[in-house]
Amino acid sequence: APALPDGFVDLRRVAPSVLHDIRYQTAHNFVGRPIDGYRAPKCLLTKKAATALAKAQRALVAKGYTLKVYDCYRPQRAVNHFVRWAEDVDDQRMKREFYPWMSKTRLFSGGYIAKKSGHSRGSTVDLTLVKLPARAQRPYVPGEPLQPCTGPQARRFPDNSVDMGTGYDCFDSLANTADPRVTGQAKANRKLLKTTLERQGFANYSKEWWHFTLKNEPFPNRYFDFPVQ
Ligand SMILES: C[C@@H](N)C(=O)N[C@H](C)C(=O)O
Numbered sequence: 058a059p060a061l062p063d064g065f066v067d068l069r070r071v072a073p074s075v076l077h078d079i080r081y082q083t084a085h086n087f088v089g090r091p092i093d094g095y096r097a098p099k100c101l102l103t104k105k106a107a108t109a110l111a112k113a114q115r116a117l118v119a120k121g122y123t124l125k126v127y128d129c130y131r132p133q134r135a136v137n138h139f140v141r142w143a144e145d146v147d148d149q150r151m152k153r154e155f156y157p158w159m160s161k162t163r164l165f166s167g168g169y170i171a172k173k174s175g176h177s178r179g180s181t182v183d184l185t186l187v188k189l190p191a192r193a194q195r196p197y198v199p200g201e202p203l204q205p206c207t208g209p210q211a212r213r214f215p216d217n218s219v220d221m222g223t224g225y226d227c228f229d230s231l232a233n234t235a236d237p238r239v240t241g242q243a244k245a246n247r248k249l250l251k252t253t254l255e256r257q258g259f260a261n262y263s264k265e266w267w268h269f270t271l272k273n274e275p276f277p278n279r280y281f282d283f284p285v286q
């Protein structure tokens with residue numbers, strides 16, 4: 058594999074047991090196509106962020122869970138792809154699963170997608186918890202009927218994640234980490250993910266239960282654009 062910029066690493070080298078479900082390398086995401094710049098299903102991160110995640114993983118495995126990453130370092134060209142997609146208001150092919158109740162025109166202004174994303178700085182990660190032993194997960198088949206990410210877990214895409222109250226990249230207030238409608242086991246699952254990552258120096262984004270940024274990130278002002286490969 059081509060060399061990474063100094064200070065970056067493939068998460069598999071640092072925390073080999075973390076599961077990967079790199080959605081933007083596939084068609085199973087809010088755009089419905091693989092995203093520019095994702096050439097391999099890899100999680101690239103700054104070494105600092107990867108090391109902190111490895112520590113979180115150790116604590117979670119001891120409790121019978123594993124982390125599963127959906128997105129890690131995100132090239133600026135991928136963000137630009139999201140922006141172009143947003144400008145094409147008529148393309149609503151993935152609405153039913155990912156933003157069933159929100160207008161496509163509000164996804165950026167509402168804070169659910171960023172034009173300059175922390176992910177491009179390499180120390181931000183989207184992730185969930187999976188109970189061990191991890192269940193196998195069937196592949197997404199492009200064109201398959203979509204189920205709203207806001208529905209009960211049994212009626213959403215069968216992700217092997219624990220119930221977090223919504224699916225991943227669910228652009229809806231129900232995905233806000235502290236939304237009061239999320240109770241019981243799903244609330245406890247969100248709390249376990251958040252407290253475990255906070256202990257390792259990450260801060261959660263209050264609008265998205267899955268999105269975390271390392272507070273003491275090494276490149277706070279740099280937006281990288283090398284491909285994920
Ligand atoms: C698009 C979603 N996965 C995400 O990461 N949203 C935040 C706001 C971002 O784009 O940085």
Ligand SMILES: [Zn+2]
Pocket residue numbers: 128176181182183267268269
């Ligand atoms: Zn994110």
